[in-house]
Amino acid sequence: xxxxxxxxxxxxxxxxxxxxxxxxxxxxxxxxxxxxxxxxxxxxxxxxxxxxxxxxxxxxxxxxxxxxxxxxxxxxxxxxxxxxxxxxxxxxxxxxxxxxxxxxxxxxxxxxxxxxxxxxxxxxxxxxxxxxxxxxxxxxxxxxxxxxxxxxxxxxxxxxxxxxxxxxxxxxxxxxx
Amino acid sequence: xxxxxxxxxxxxxxxxxxxxxxxxxxxxxxxxxxxxxxxxxxxxxxxxxxxxxxxxxxxxxxxxxxxxxxxxxxxxxxxxxxxxxxxxxxxxxxxxxxxxxxxxxxxxxxxxxxxxxxxxxxxxxxxxxxxxxxxxxxxxxxxxxxxxxxxxxxxxxxxxxxxxxxxxxxxxxxxxxxxxxxxxxxxxxxxxxxxxxxxxxxxxxxxxxxxxxxxxxxxxxxxxxxxxxxxxxxxxxxxxxxxxxxxxxxxxxxxxxxxxxxxxxxxxxxxxxxxxxxxxxxxxxxxxxxxxxxxxxxxxxxxxxxxxxxxxxxxxxxxxxxxxxxxxxxxxxxxxxxxxxxxxxxxxxxxxxxxxxxxxxxxxxxxxxxxxxxxxxxxxxxxxxxxxxxxxxxxxxxxxxxxxxxxxxxxxxxxxxxxxxxxxxxxxxxxxxxxxxxxxxxxxxxxxxxxxxxxxxxxxxxxxxxxxxxxxxxxxxxxxxxxxxxxxxxxxxxxxxxxxxxxxxxxxxxxxxxxxxxxxxxxxxxxxxxxxxxxxxxxxxxxxxxxxxxxxxxxxxxxxxxxxxxxxx
Numbered sequence: 001x002x003x004x005x006x007x008x009x010x011x012x013x014x015x016x017x018x019x020x021x022x023x024x025x026x027x028x029x030x031x032x033x034x035x036x037x038x039x040x041x042x043x044x045x046x047x048x049x050x051x052x053x054x055x056x057x058x059x060x061x062x063x064x065x066x067x068x069x070x071x072x073x074x075x076x077x078x079x080x081x082x083x084x085x086x087x088x089x090x091x092x093x094x095x096x097x098x099x100x101x102x103x104x105x106x107x108x109x110x111x112x113x114x115x116x117x118x119x120x121x122x123x124x125x126x127x128x129x130x131x132x133x134x135x136x137x138x139x140x141x142x143x144x145x146x147x148x149x150x151x152x153x154x155x156x157x158x159x160x161x162x163x164x165x166x167x168x169x170x171x172x173x174x175x176x177x
Numbered sequence: 178x179x180x181x182x183x184x185x186x187x188x189x190x191x192x193x194x195x196x197x198x199x200x201x202x203x204x205x206x207x208x209x210x211x212x213x214x215x216x217x218x219x220x221x222x223x224x225x226x227x228x229x230x231x232x233x234x235x236x237x238x239x240x241x242x243x244x245x246x247x248x249x250x251x252x253x254x255x256x257x258x259x260x261x262x263x264x265x266x267x268x269x270x271x272x273x274x275x276x277x278x279x280x281x282x283x284x285x286x287x288x289x290x291x292x293x294x295x296x297x298x299x300x301x302x303x304x305x306x307x308x309x310x311x312x313x314x315x316x317x318x319x320x321x322x323x324x325x326x327x328x329x330x331x332x333x334x335x336x337x338x339x340x341x342x343x344x345x346x347x348x349x350x351x352x353x354x355x356x357x358x359x360x361x362x363x364x365x366x367x368x369x370x371x372x373x374x375x376x377x378x379x380x381x382x383x384x385x386x387x388x389x390x391x392x393x394x395x396x397x398x399x400x401x402x403x404x405x406x407x408x409x410x411x412x413x414x415x416x417x418x419x420x421x422x423x424x425x426x427x428x429x430x431x432x433x434x435x436x437x438x439x440x441x442x443x444x445x446x447x448x449x450x451x452x453x454x455x456x457x458x459x460x461x462x463x464x465x466x467x468x469x470x471x472x473x474x475x476x477x478x479x480x481x482x483x484x485x486x487x488x489x490x491x492x493x494x495x496x497x498x499x500x501x502x503x504x505x506x507x508x509x510x511x512x513x514x515x516x517x518x519x520x521x522x523x524x525x526x527x528x529x530x531x532x533x534x535x536x537x538x539x540x541x542x543x544x545x546x547x548x549x550x551x552x553x554x555x556x557x558x559x560x561x562x563x564x565x566x567x568x569x570x571x572x573x574x575x576x577x578x579x580x581x582x583x584x585x586x587x588x589x590x591x592x593x594x595x596x597x598x599x600x601x602x603x604x605x606x607x608x609x610x611x612x613x614x615x616x617x618x619x620x621x622x623x624x625x626x627x628x629x630x631x632x633x634x635x636x637x638x639x640x641x642x643x644x645x646x647x648x649x650x651x652x653x654x655x656x657x658x659x660x661x662x663x664x665x666x667x668x669x670x671x672x673x674x675x676x677x678x679x680x681x682x683x684x685x686x687x688x689x690x691x692x693x694x695x696x697x698x699x700x701x702x703x704x705x706x707x708x709x710x711x712x713x714x715x716x717x718x719x720x721x722x723x724x725x726x727x728x729x730x731x732x733x734x735x736x737x738x739x740x741x742x743x744x745x746x
Binding site for chain 2: 061
């Protein structure tokens with residue numbers, strides 16, 4: 001079955017939802033629409049803002065302990081690289097909303113099967129980093145699973161955005177991204 | 178897809194709470210000499226259960242049963258040895274994915290292809306054991322499937338998520354919290370009878386009675402049967418509960434605001450409530466089993482409590498005592514997702530210390546008492562095949578026999594050279610009608626110190642346990658304290674006073690004597706007559722008061738069952 005066809009009907013609606021949420025949060029002027037604040041690439045929606053919309057607080061306020069040694073960075077830039085790549089491989093969601101679901105799934109499959117990537121995440125030596133990545137993995141699944149339902153996607157992607165933002169910041173902090 | 182179907186090895190879920198201080202204290206128990214300070218001797222030990230007992234979550238576990246020597250059962254045995262216990266026989270039959278029904282029924286995953294109990298016997302385990310540790314129940318309510326299917330049930334590709342219907346967390350699974358709680362309650366109070374299937378293959382509902390040894394019943398019945406049929410008289414059954422996997426969400430760190438190990442807050446809370454309910458059901462079942470047994474033979478080891486109190490569940494504030502998502506079984510690169518969400522080495526170590534603390538508090542101190550009565554010795558019933566009986570008593574005594582007559586063929590009454598006073602049907606030890614005789618052609622007597630057993634039959638191969646004697650026998654003067662033997666229920670032993678005997682068996686009377694001993698009559702069971710009596714006291718017989726014995730006269734001989742008896746004084 002062509003999964004692109006499956007989600008096609010939801011793409012437009014979901015994208016509208018994402019943008020609507022962002023606009024509602026940041027004001028109604030074009031310049032207030034959340035935009036990329038990182039070097040990872042242009043975004044039409046700032047995941048941090050979406051995260052706040054989920055009621056989880058500002059991901060920028062979360063302190064995640066950093067590893068005491070270099071093993072985690074070595075793992076996530078080497079054998080466990082597929083886990084770290086969950087961040088860039090899902091970033092398209094912020095630019096295209098549900099319309100990016102199929103492309104995101106393809107990118108993830110390129111990096112590894114769900115089990116392969118979970119194994120990479122689960123093998124991360126540093127416990128807080130491991131927990132972030134394992135939870136990110138779960139939330140990618142639930143977000144992709146909601147792509148065909150605009151209402152569900154709106155809820156899932158906001159929660160995913162929080163996890164994504166916290167994880168991305170942490171991985172940058174420890175030199176993985 | 179490699180993980181999510183019910184054909185995979187089942188997992189368990191946890192629950193529970195307690196005693197950080199206890200663990201810390203017992204962890205430094207000093208080593209003592211074996212049997213020192215009244216520590217139990219000749220203990221027979223079996224550790225069994227499911228993946229939460231086998232050590233599935235311990236790095237380095239091996240085999241189809243995912244066993245680790247660091248699992249709480251074998252680890253607890255080692256700690257008790259260090260504390261002075263003499264553990265003579267130890268077996269380890271915990272096996273991942275196993276259920277209550279697998280204890281006495283064949284399960285293909287068991288290495289020997291037999292039941293877990295049979296596996297223990299194949300490892301040299303005693304027919305009845307002193308210490309039996311178990312963790313069962315998690316698989317019996319299908320908790321394993323919940324974990325496998327709902328928490329980490331993964332499709333083969335990310336694209337499959339887009340098709341919908343794949344839930345990567347508990348929320349999306351088609352089982353409710355109430356359903357799991359109902360299943361847990363049904364463990365102790367099954368609502369459906371007449372089932373004929375098994376849980377392992379899905380042909381039994383979760384409301385069905387459990388498949389036990391030769392009947393169906395509740396987990397209360399399971400505990401009862403284990404004690405009544407498979408423990409020694411001093412034995413204890415230690416039921417180890419399940420920990421909760423995830424800590425209370427208010428303990429979760431800020432970075433786990435959404436999920437812990439991929440499990441969302443609401444799902445973790447649901448799983449926690451189910452786990453706590455399961456633990457409570459098991460704890461209550463222990464109480465009910467003890468009530469039915471009439472004594473505290475089943476001991477609950479509250480693993481839930483030590484995890485909870487130390488906040489050792491996942492995302493708790495303490496050290497994690499469980500694995501999160503984990504693939505590494507033994508460092509070899511072999512991928513084994515089943516090791517996820519199981520107690521790790523630290524968790525088993527803590528549980529082992531709690532087990533030790535409970536065993537030290539509840540297992541009878543001192544040397545093993547071999548109990549005897551009117552139809553058994555050391556739990557071996559009269560009628561048991563001779564070799565089996567001798568082996569079992571040897572195990573109970575803890576040492577080989579001091580003497581063994583070997584098989585002797587007796588002489589049939591009609592073959593005696595002088596048959597005028599013989600008893601037809603009897604067989605005589607020698608060509609002497611005044612000598613010893615009994616009703617069987619073959620005889621063998623085996624002795625360990627003061628204890629002797631008689632086996633016999635029409636042939637050595639058909640010989641069975643017939644009776645036992647304790648004390649003076651055949652001119653022997655053994656140490657009356659070895660082996661330590663006492664009458665079941667009363668504790669009467671060699672050296673007990675007449676006052677104690679009379680109090681324990683109100684019907685008995687002194688009935689004459691011979692030399693320095695007094696015969697006791699009206700025994701609670703038939704005994705082996707040695708020319709003076711079946712039971713005897715040391716004391717001077719008073720010709721004028723033939724039924725009087727002083728209160729401090731002491732038991733010097735006890736017996737039961739059949740054994741060769743002299744035809745005359």
